[in-house]
Amino acid sequence: MGLAETGDVRPNESHGGGAEMDEETLHRIEAEIPRLRRFARYLARDADVADDLVQECLLRAVSRIDTWEPGTNLRAWLLTILRNVFLTELRRIRRAPVRSEPDEERQAAAQDSAGANYQNDQDFAIYLAAVQRAFDRLGEEHREILLLVAVEELTYEEAAAVLDIPIGTVRSRLSRARTALRQLLHALPPKLEEGAA
């Protein structure tokens, strides 16, 4: 991952309204680092690789700070850069991005059952752990959309901008991802799949 590799950052190429790298912006970016690390870790599934991605993301963010429009969601802007760093790295390593394969996911997780009718904290902790395991089994696209909307709580519009896809696609992908997760958790009435697509 070279320092010179600053291309591939899409958001707001236009100049004029861009931000300055003042102390406040610096602190705000710094405050996002834990979330960037989490996002990267769930994308890359390797803590060291994830931190390398975040590091590259931070370098790019600083050098392209004038492409962030103050007033827009800084987190979404950073996540866009981070994701692009990840994709660049992925292309470099694998030549082609991995597609999600929900059928395999479902079968692989058949033994992982988790009811949502937990009675107490301990049950909830077990349920959380099951959700975490199920999440790890999701395909990349599904992990990504859930991370953006369900974990980082971006709006559909912001997620659409990060992923560079239409809002309708965000909606349907999110629905499929949630369905896949539910299937993995083994407590899903079979009907949802048909409706959500």
Add this chain to the structure above:
Amino acid sequence: MNGALEADLQDYLDGRLGEAQRAEIAAYLLKHPDKAALFRLLREDAQALRSLGIEILAEPVPERLRATLRAGVAERRLGRRRLQTPQLQNAAAALFIFVVGAVAGWGAHTYLPRPPDPFLTQAEFAFSFFDAQREYPVEFGPDRDEDFKGWIAKLFKQAVGMPDLAANGFKYIGGRILPSSQSQTGIYMFEGSDGARMAIFFWPADQASSRDLAIRQLDKLTAALWQAGGFGFALVGDKTITDFQPLSQSIFAYYKKAFPSSP
């Protein structure tokens, strides 16, 4: 119809609906217990997802990430200045190489243009502790000077001299090495005729940056901080030492001479 409902359910789940639509969905769920059960599950999943990887958020951020950010910012600011004043180009380029080199190299050094506050905190804490040990403030007394010097040269990869402060009324009483989160810190301790103590702390820092003397007032102590020749320094002493400032200046001058700034 069914498909539309699922989209609505999801919008409902993600709080994207207006009041009227929300009421509509709520009424629908009341009438369709199977859908309501499904919705409860989805909502619980959403709750669980919100705490996904929450333990990662609680981890301390690796220093290299903060350092990258600050190095990037420093480089960016240098870049700006370079545009304005061409005569600074070479110096800026040299510093840029150091910054980038440091980012790429990840030595166990601090090298960024920020005061070494963690070290000061450590120095303050360490000084207070050892100062309170009236009998055993040091590990290596003056009688084991040779051993101590040898160890320092090995640890820091070079000798670190010690100013003679007898003329200022302070005698050297010995020193020790402390581990720290980033490297190690050497301590030389001195005692005045009235028993007031002060200590010189030194630790590896960036070769490229030198920092002028800055005096800090701490709770019960006074500290002077500077950076020279690949070391960070702190002089920490009792607040009762009246000539702390001139003392710190002569110690600063001593190390500046001992470690002329690197080429």
